[in-house]
Amino acid sequence: xxxxxxxxxxxxxxxxxxxxxxxxxxxxxxxxxxxxxxxxxxxxxxxxxxxxxxxxxxxxxxxxxxxxxxxxxxxxxxxxxxxxxxxxxxxxxxxxxxxxxxxxxxxxxxxxxxxxxxxxxxxxxxxxxxxxxxxxxxxxxxxxxxxxxxxxxxxxxxxxxxxxxxxxxxxxxxxxxxxxxxxxxxxxxxxxxxxxxxxxxxxxxxxxxxxxxxxxxxxxxxxxxxxxxxxxxxxxxxxxxxxxxxxxxxxxxxxxxxxxxxxxxxxxxxxxxxxxxxxxxxxxxxxxxxxxxxxxxxxxxxxxxxxxxxxxxxxxxxxxxxxxxxxxxxxxxx
Amino acid sequence: xxxxxxxxxxxxxxxxxxxxxxxxxxxxxxxxxxxxxxxxxxxxxxxxxxxxxxxxxxxxxxxxxxxxxxxxxxxxxxxxxxxxxxxxxxxxxxxxxxxxxxxxxxxxxxxxxxxxxxxxxxxxxxxxxxxxxxxxxxxxxxxxxxxxxxxxxxxxxxxxxxxxxxxxxxxxxxxxxxxxxxxxxxxxxxxxxxxxxxxxxxxxxxxxxxxxxxxxxxxxxxxxxxxxxxxxxxxxxxxxxxxxxxxxxxxxxxxxxxxxxxxxxxxxxxxxxxxxxxxxxxxxxxxxxxxxxxxxxxxxxxxxxxxxxxxxxxxxxxxxxxxxxxxxxxxxxxxxxxxxxxxxxxxxxxxxxxxxxxxxxxxxxxxxxxxxxxxxxxxxxxxxxxxxxxxxxxxxxxxxxxxxxxxxxxxxxxxxxxxxxxxxxxxxxxxxxxxxxxxxxxxxxxxxxxxxxxxxxxxxxxxxxxxxxxxxxxxxxxxxxxxxxxxxxxxxxxxxxxxxxxxxxxxxxxxxxxxxxxxxxxxxxxxxxxxxxxxxxxxxxxxxxxxxxxxxxxxxxxxxxxxxxxxxxxxxxxxxxxxxxxxxxxxxxxxxxxxxxxxxxxxxxxxxxxxxxxxxxxxxxxxxxxxxxxxxxxxxxxxxxxxxx
Numbered sequence: 001x002x003x004x005x006x007x008x009x010x011x012x013x014x015x016x017x018x019x020x021x022x023x024x025x026x027x028x029x030x031x032x033x034x035x036x037x038x039x040x041x042x043x044x045x046x047x048x049x050x051x052x053x054x055x056x057x058x059x060x061x062x063x064x065x066x067x068x069x070x071x072x073x074x075x076x077x078x079x080x081x082x083x084x085x086x087x088x089x090x091x092x093x094x095x096x097x098x099x100x101x102x103x104x105x106x107x108x109x110x111x112x113x114x115x116x117x118x119x120x121x122x123x124x125x126x127x128x129x130x131x132x133x134x135x136x137x138x139x140x141x142x143x144x145x146x147x148x149x150x151x152x153x154x155x156x157x158x159x160x161x162x163x164x165x166x167x168x169x170x171x172x173x174x175x176x177x178x179x180x181x182x183x184x185x186x187x188x189x190x191x192x193x194x195x196x197x198x199x200x201x202x203x204x205x206x207x208x209x210x211x212x213x214x215x216x217x218x219x220x221x222x223x224x225x226x227x228x229x230x231x232x233x234x235x236x237x238x239x240x241x242x243x244x245x246x247x248x249x250x251x252x253x254x255x256x257x258x259x260x261x262x263x264x265x266x267x268x269x270x271x272x273x274x275x276x277x278x279x280x281x282x283x284x285x286x287x288x289x290x291x292x293x294x295x296x297x298x299x300x301x302x303x304x305x306x307x308x309x310x311x312x313x314x315x316x317x318x319x320x321x322x323x324x325x326x327x328x329x330x331x332x333x334x
Numbered sequence: 335x336x337x338x339x340x341x342x343x344x345x346x347x348x349x350x351x352x353x354x355x356x357x358x359x360x361x362x363x364x365x366x367x368x369x370x371x372x373x374x375x376x377x378x379x380x381x382x383x384x385x386x387x388x389x390x391x392x393x394x395x396x397x398x399x400x401x402x403x404x405x406x407x408x409x410x411x412x413x414x415x416x417x418x419x420x421x422x423x424x425x426x427x428x429x430x431x432x433x434x435x436x437x438x439x440x441x442x443x444x445x446x447x448x449x450x451x452x453x454x455x456x457x458x459x460x461x462x463x464x465x466x467x468x469x470x471x472x473x474x475x476x477x478x479x480x481x482x483x484x485x486x487x488x489x490x491x492x493x494x495x496x497x498x499x500x501x502x503x504x505x506x507x508x509x510x511x512x513x514x515x516x517x518x519x520x521x522x523x524x525x526x527x528x529x530x531x532x533x534x535x536x537x538x539x540x541x542x543x544x545x546x547x548x549x550x551x552x553x554x555x556x557x558x559x560x561x562x563x564x565x566x567x568x569x570x571x572x573x574x575x576x577x578x579x580x581x582x583x584x585x586x587x588x589x590x591x592x593x594x595x596x597x598x599x600x601x602x603x604x605x606x607x608x609x610x611x612x613x614x615x616x617x618x619x620x621x622x623x624x625x626x627x628x629x630x631x632x633x634x635x636x637x638x639x640x641x642x643x644x645x646x647x648x649x650x651x652x653x654x655x656x657x658x659x660x661x662x663x664x665x666x667x668x669x670x671x672x673x674x675x676x677x678x679x680x681x682x683x684x685x686x687x688x689x690x691x692x693x694x695x696x697x698x699x700x701x702x703x704x705x706x707x708x709x710x711x712x713x714x715x716x717x718x719x720x721x722x723x724x725x726x727x728x729x730x731x732x733x734x735x736x737x738x739x740x741x742x743x744x745x746x747x748x749x750x751x752x753x754x755x756x757x758x759x760x761x762x763x764x765x766x767x768x769x770x771x772x773x774x775x776x777x778x779x780x781x782x783x784x785x786x787x788x789x790x791x792x793x794x795x796x797x798x799x800x801x802x803x804x805x806x807x808x809x810x811x812x813x814x815x816x817x818x819x820x821x822x823x824x825x826x827x828x829x830x831x832x833x834x835x836x837x838x839x840x841x842x843x844x845x846x847x848x849x850x851x852x853x854x855x856x857x858x859x860x861x862x863x864x865x866x867x868x869x870x871x872x873x874x875x876x877x878x879x880x881x882x883x884x885x886x887x888x889x890x891x892x893x894x895x896x897x898x899x900x901x902x903x904x905x906x907x908x909x910x911x912x913x914x915x916x917x918x919x920x921x922x923x924x925x926x927x928x929x930x931x932x933x934x935x936x937x938x939x940x941x942x943x944x945x946x947x948x949x950x951x952x953x954x955x956x957x958x959x960x961x962x963x964x965x966x967x968x969x970x971x972x973x974x975x976x977x978x979x
Contacts, residue, residue: 019798019810021729032725039723043716050683054708057691061626068853069627069694071883077692081631085684092680096673096719103723104666110725111662127501161659166496167592169657169732173798177728180658182593183495184586187659204657204732204800206489208496209415212803289807309414 019200021173025220028110028176028191035106039099046095110176111189118156118190121149125161125168125181125203127312128210129274129287134230143233144262146274148282149218151193152226158190166208172201172218180205193220200288209310215288229281236265237277238332248329251322256314263333273313280333286311294327301326354871356897361454361868364921372921374459375867379466380445381763384756386466387437390473391749392830394428397421399827402787402820408808418804419487420506424480426490427510429744430606431517432473438613438748439559440465440524442755443552445763447528449858449865450549452537452874452881454895454902455918457530458523460925460960465523467929472516475937479509486510489802491603492573494584494595499577508577508940511570516936518563525563529556533907534916537857538892539876541909546856546879547630550637551616554644558605561648566602569595579943593658600651608647610744612640614711614751615682618704621754622686624854625701626693629880632685639678646675656727665724672722679715683708698852699773703754706781710750714742717792732802735795741788753777753833760837761851765863766844772836776829783825790819855880873903876910924960931956 024030063069124131134143151157161170163181171178176191193199203214221229240246252258253267260273268276279285282292286308290296299306301323304313318326363373373379401421404413413421448456456462479485486506488497497507532553536545545553572583573595582588584595623630630636652660652668660668686708695701717739721727730736753776760768794815799806806812850859860882861870872891878884892912895901900918905911935949 021796021798029729032729035723036720036726036729039720039726043719047712047716050687050712051709053687054690054705057687058695058697058705061690061693061695063694063696065696066698068851069696071627071629071853071855071880072694074628074692078631078688081688081692085632085635085681085688088684089677089681092677096676099719099723100666100670100673103669103725106723107662107665107725166501167493171732171800173729177725178657178731179728182658184590184592185659189659200798202798202800206493206496206732206802208501209419211800212415212805213807215807310416 019173024174025195025197025199026175026191026193029174031106031110032177035102038102042095042099115156115192118158119152120158120160121151122160122162123149123170123181125163125165125170125207127165127208128203128214128308130170130214130216131164131274141234143230144275145233145278145282147216147284147287149216150226150229151218151220152223153193153196153220155223156190156192158188160186160188162186167205168203168207168214169205170201170216171204172199172216174199175201175218178204193218196220196222198283202288210287210308213287213289213308215284217284217288232281232334233278237263238334239265240329241332244325245329245332247322248325248327251318251326252329255318255322256316257326260313276330276333278333280331294331297330298323298327353897354866357868357871358866360897360900361866363867368923369921371926372463372923374455374463374919374921374925376444376448376456376459376462377763377865377869379456379459379462380441380443383436383444383466383469384441386470386473387433387441390428390432391437393477394425394433395827395830397425397428399823401425402823404804405806405816406820407813407817408806408810410805413804415804416487419489419802420480420483420485422802423486423489423510424476427476427486427513430490430610431514432469432476434610434744434748435517435521435606436469437752438610439521439552439555440469442613442617442759443528443555444524446759446856446858447549447552448531448535449762449861449869450546450856451531451535451540452857452860452870452876453531453535454869454873454900456527457535457916458527460919460922461523462527463922464925464929465520465527467926468516468523468932469520471929471933471936472513472520475509475516475933476513479506484509486513491599492570493599494573494576494592495586497573498584499580500585505940508574511574511577512936512940514570515567515574516933518567521559522563525556525559528552529560532556534904535902536905536910537874537876537881538890538903538905538910538912540857540881542907544876544879544881545637546881547619547633547636547640548616548856551612551619551640554641555609555612558609558644558647562602562605562609565598566606569598569602572598578939593655596655596658597651600654601648603654604651605644605647607740607743608643611747612643614707614747615679616640617751617755617758618686618707619682620854620856621700621704621758622689622693623880624758624852625696625698625704626689627696627853628689628693629883630685631688631692632681633879635681636685639681642678643675646671646678650675653722653727656724657731669722669724673719676715676719676722683712699768699770699777700754700758700852702774702777703750703757706777707746707750707754710742710781710784711746713789714739714744714746718743730795732800733795734791734799734801737801738788738791738795741784741791745784745788753780756837758852759858760840761844761847762858762863762865764841764844765847766840766842767847767851768840768844769836772832772839776832776836778829779825779832780829783822783827783829786822786825787819788822790815790822794819850882855883857881860885919964922960924956928953928956928960 024033122133122135130147132145132149136142161179161181163183168181169178170181179189197220199218201216203211240249258268260270262269262275264277285292286300290300301316303315304311305315363375404410484505486509488502488507492507492510495501532549575581576584582590584590584592586592619630619636649671653672757768757773794812799812847863849862857874860874872893875890892903895903900920901915902918903912904914904916906913931952935945938945938949
């Protein structure tokens, strides 16, 4: 039955898109996947042997008597069993030792930083989104964004973790193992992505009401594209170019939006929610929950509590014209 | 021995109906509601522990079924996140604190251990009754919380700062922490009772060397409980102080430490897993020997393994924290320790296999469940080997792979042996045999349903589904596997219903069992089914490891215990030679009243710290009543009970 389940599971149309331990896209994830399969086949063999043993033992020793049979002694059998059990224990110890060595060696391979000049990214967990900072000694060269982490391919990326509130855990299954974001602690780990592409990830440590919708994506791009993206992100927000977008900016600055969000180049400078200076350059909003389309953004602005009950963003009642102007403005923020 | 101590009698002298009626009078158990509140006899309290724990298994199962319905399709609107978080927290807390430990440790321990020791009652019976009512108090608080929309919503582990005052205002986490304290005090009380019973109430001749595996396991477990529970009480106690009186133990903004909580919690949390698994393993050891019609192969290695598990179990807690980012050296250390615990478990499996291999297996109902345990628990144990490896663990940690793993371990390691044990001791408890056909239906429905639900979860975890999510996006393609997992619940539910039908039917209509229907070797099978209120007309003595199998035709029994007061023979903890006689305090309402006083104090302290000074006098009054010397005339010069060949 277990074999049948296994076949069934393999036949499932599972997400081919980079959210799986078994489809790694980075050497770290590949090392771990290799280790996973090695240990899997070891324990699979052990399981099969043990189950064959119990089935064989049960079948060969079985009697159909209902009433308790007399108890018997089997000195000779005990003597043989001593050897069998002793051997089995010895094999177990050796196997465990092999697993230990493989595990430690793979752990070193996956965790050791092998090249210099990494890109450093600071990830700060919030209920329920990810603040992404590319720190730079010069403050005006620091990029701040949210939920979408752009990285260059074939370049080591060092992730520094921290949390603004509760414990979160940063996990992109196709890249490498997860790391908790602990308030009061900072830790670092690294990875390197070789194939350009988008890798999904999400919070893995229970963090409250919207733990389920706390996704992020890692977008690996060529070094040139990455640098272009970075330059683009460093710019202040696009100035409104027509009446509607001007009105949209005014709506943003006169409603609750500016209480939580930043749009650099305007008066909105709060760090409580995601930085929206370049919101139009992102694929998704609300921590990878909704596509960044006009309709989805409108729904999110009007009633975020319906989409993500418990989210920190409050509902907004905007006049239809104001809403359209605001959407138009946000769509210009490339 | 002095001539004033002629205390050996042979079997033939013991058929004394006068003695039986005198003992029945002396060991009278109150009945009805009063009996519910005051009866301190271990068989009654033990069965009550089991029935109560089973009710919570059913309630926890209902919560699980609701969660499975919610997860059956993406973005399902059956439950919102608030209710879902309460439900998954309550499911975990109920299953661990209100079902698994009370059933496997307290229930089986309290019922079986004194009988297996050949004692007339458990040691400290009032403490035992107090523990039961404290457990009921904690359970009522927790479920009362859920029913008033104040159910804890921070996970059964209640990590800070999410469970701290800042992120979980209201009383939800308070209720959780108080409930922890309740049930842990209950487990501690029973641990003291069981350790004392095992060390001092064993039948003469049952030296440590001859002690059955189940008693060894209960002894190990009692010490594990005594060492592990204080850690979680400190963890939840500090959390409560943070929440109720504004301390900052876990507040990083004030120099507190969020990892401190995790260390304290898992220092309890991992031994807890063995506190749940070892009773199952001990039941399996008992059954394998009984239904293979031979002595267990490797008694000594199994006992050493059980004790070793007890020690190593305290050295692996950090493997719950591999994702927090530890130095490599500690990662390797805890990987090695976690792998090491496979060895004693492996030894037990090999010994069971050897016993069956060279035995004559009778596939009675309990043995069928033991075989279910082999098939199921091994999957959990072996996926545990994968998790001991830090790199693999950082990937699958907090995913459905882990959910699958520990359900294989806990359902495999506790629920399968529990059903085996319930069917096995059912004749002893009720005097009637369980129905084998219904039992087989129960087994197959549950076995199939369990594997459908939980085996699929491995794949969900590998494909990135994290735990504790109330829903997921359609793009994740998890719905098919989730639907399979939900389907399994229907089978498991049907299995449980068949079990209940079997129990209710067999209790009234089952075949009469007799003293020892399975032909087992434990002393509990040496008395009638169900046992009388004094357990044994004349307490037995023991010649070997398998007490009844090794008994001589004219096996000695203990005489010299008074029949006008509740006397129990106390023996030496190592060689179990008679030392003196102890008096059982008999039924009392005070333990119940004391547990009510303690519960009121604890629950009140959720709302105001003044509940402690106001409640303390109540507790003191009930304790005075409890300890008040009772009035009967002092015993005549104590006659030393003894035993010799």
